Amino acid sequence: MNGKRALAFFIDFLITAIIQNFLFMYFIIYPQVTGTAQEAGSIFLKALLITYISMCYLIFRDVPKGGGIGKHIARVQIVCAATQDAAPILKRLLCNVFWIFGPLELFIYAVTGKKLGDRIAGTDIAA
Template identity: 85%
Template sequence: MNGKRALAFFIDFLITAIIQNFLFMHFIIYPLVKGITQPAENIFFKALLITYTSVCYLIFRDLPKDGGIGKHIAKLQIICAATQDAAPLSKRLLRNVFWVFGPLELFIYAVTGKKLGDRIAGTDIALK
């Protein structure tokens, strides 16, 4: 199960990286290569906005009932820990909001085997 969960995370993280790199290349690197000068403040603001957009994917990826792309490929689903039924939309969103604390979320998962978001939202991951 942890292997499938790691696979799902890897797929979602790869998608996040692709989104980030595409936007970074299009809005920052490409204009610089073309010789378009931009104030450093504009580049910094664009980089923050691009990072924000990428993190939004991590937060909102599980809004579809079947979960995100990674969970769909790994054949996993988000369930309520108490009832073992499919988790409602509010819990699927709440469990991912804690990605804003990225390294802390990963550390807690590495130590305890359960994400901080899963603990607070009362969710778990199960095989489909």
């Protein structure tokens, strides 16, 4: 199951990177190349906003029933750990909110085999 979960995360992370890079190219790089002057503060604010939008995808990706794009492709879904029934929307959101602490979330998953978000939300992944 961990292989499918890793595949789902890789797909979702790739989508996040594409979103981030597209927005960065359009709002920061393109104006620089075309000679449109931007103040450093404006560039910084745009970069923060772009990062925020990308993180929103990571957090809200599993809101649709059945999960996000990565989970659909990997054919896994988020379930309640106790019942193995499909997790309600609030649990799906809660288990992803901890991506805000990305490195910590990855470290905990690497050490324990379960994400911090899954532990707190009471969720798991099932095929």
